[in-house]
Amino acid sequence: MPRLIDKEKERIFIKTFTQTGNATYSARVCGYDSNPRQMGSYLKHKNMDEIETNIKMKLDSMTGAAISTVQNLLNSKSDMCKLKAAEYILKCGGYDKPSASIGSADHEHMNKLSDEELANKIIELASQNEFIMKKLQQKLS
Numbered sequence: 001m002p003r004l005i006d007k008e009k010e011r012i013f014i015k016t017f018t019q020t021g022n023a024t025y026s027a028r029v030c031g032y033d034s035n036p037r038q039m040g041s042y043l044k045h046k047n048m049d050e051i052e053t054n055i056k057m058k059l060d061s062m063t064g065a066a067i068s069t070v071q072n073l074l075n076s077k078s079d080m081c082k083l084k085a086a087e088y089i090l091k092c093g094g095y096d097k098p099s100a101s102i103g104s105a106d107h108e109h110m111n112k113l114s115d116e117e118l119a120n121k122i123i124e125l126a127s128q129n130e131f132i133m134k135k136l137q138q139k140l141s
Contacts, residue, residue, distance in 0.1 A: 013043045018054040095129070 009030040016026035023040030032039040044051065073085035113121065126132045 010043060010047060013040075014047050014050055014054060017044060017051055018058060 009032075013026045013030045016029045017023055017040075020026060023044040024037045025040075027036035027040035027043060030043075070085050070088060073081050074089075076082050076085070110118070110121075123136075126136055
């Protein structure tokens, strides 16, 4: 049966490892000075489920702040910053992959369209996504 002090050391190890990601350092913090690298590796594998749970909880607690930060970046003065934030949001929303590939026949057809026809096609595609449509309307007003 493990000693109570060892259980406390493991709790400290899990907490420290969750914060740092460094098993050797975490073992040293717990007082395993003779061979912290080996003990850190052992404790990390032994407590992997609890460590993963703690890391997931930590990430979940930061999600709201991360979303807020990306939203604030959309209002940045830097156009590049706005573009990267918009790309990130679209990628997270699953809009980074084209829904259908453009074949050579489609490409030829697009090259034959007038500017007005192309503009109408863009509006038609944009109207399928409410977020993009609102952004276009904001830019045009």
